[in-house]
Amino acid sequence: MCQFRTVMCYYDGMGETFESGECEVAIVFADSSKALITGTKAIMNMCETLVGFWDDAEFMPQGMRPPRPSDIDFQKKRLFSGASMLRDRILKQARVLPNNIIDVSAFMESYIDMALMEECAKELADRFSQLRPTKILTVATTGLVIAAPMAVLLQVPLVYARKQRTMVMSDYHMATYASRTQNMNKELVVSKGHLSADDRVLIVDDFLSAGSCQDALLRIISDAGAKPIGIAVLVEKAYEKGRMFLSGYNLPVESLAAVVSVDDGRINLEE
């Protein structure tokens, strides 16, 4: 049921391996009558993955030099295919509606290509794993499609803000913001107790537009006394300048695709 690009270990148990871990194994090879990749290439790929995740060159097998940082950046880009797959789908399947609303319902909204989301989650999770988030905060419903697989990869709980109170909520944090897309003021609510003062919170969402929604989430995080560590989104509408609006928070903002303009129903992505 799973597909592996690189496989390192036999693991049986439920231990926490995110923060630290030991692994003492010799690298061995299966006698395979069908190979899609050479042995050397396999080892290099595996080491790239490990170096990428743990930022540690000790995984390099003896006799192979540790890669220079520029190599790693280059290798990382090759390791992940989420951003290029997403850009491709936006150009092929996103539609521009009146008021320049970008309709992505064919692949990442009410119809979700979860294989695509999984690849995107790998790439975004990798960009923030070294900042060691303890929780992911997103907004229901559309943010969940990327936040859920990222929470699995980063091994942290997922909290989502709702746009309305439910009857199970008694005590909650609330922040309001203006939605341009829907041309109205909106409320976001998060139950108290879902965020705590020692949390390092990564904000994850499908879109970054003018940044007012993320700003509301940041106010909720501040209200809870927690620490925000960054903002990860699938698609950034660069022309709405959300990144600039949020710059005062001095947080890393990462997107996998940036729309620079929408002209006559045509979507132009940043190169």
Place this chain on the structure above:
Amino acid sequence: MCQFRTVMCYYDGMGETFESGECEVAIVFADSSKALITGTKAIMNMCETLVGFWDDAEFMPQGMRPPRPSDIDFQKKRLFSGASMLRDRILKQARVLPNNIIDVSAFMESYIDMALMEECAKELADRFSQLRPTKILTVATTGLVIAAPMAVLLQVPLVYARKQRTMVMSDYHMATYASRTQNMNKELVVSKGHLSADDRVLIVDDFLSAGSCQDALLRIISDAGAKPIGIAVLVEKAYEKGRMFLSGYNLPVESLAAVVSVDDGRINLEE
């Protein structure tokens, strides 16, 4: 970032392995100075996993007898820990609100333990993988927490029904149902084109209560000309008899935990 219980192969590529596949490798062992499991046990576990997923005893290494079906059932139960983890959390963390509403917001609603959801998804996906679904249909927002990881495991797209139309929807299927929990009539909408006549649709949701919501989804599937293949839920409120209400559809209904009664704020689970 991943944890493996059993590892079979080195795989590089994007091929479809869900429906069929060939794998010709000798089983080899890493020279490990730390082992959490014996070699024989490791092979048996791996074979159980493969037999469990593909229902095929050919994976047994030579000299080891194929397990009897009763063994497999027993082994399968041990393979998955989702149901027992979920039952444990319900007993420890679910609260009973007025009108006997079960509040699960501490672990599978607005605060989501995605590691728990991942384990539950493995167990539910396994129960339906042999029915070869081509799509998962759920209801926003709360159904997504289990439907998203199941879609990744079953390698199928995920479609969710919304409780209100959005501005990107032009042509859609709609069905209404009565929600007891919220004491009102509700609408579910799914864009036309998200389901097609050759789809085999697995309905996935967080709760099965009286079954009226799942019945609405089944009417939408029928409206689209697609074929429903089953219903998978995390928690079944057995006392609301949803299973009986839906029995006319003659579909497999699987839940990981069944609440038989709620007395004085105490939740009683089926043994």
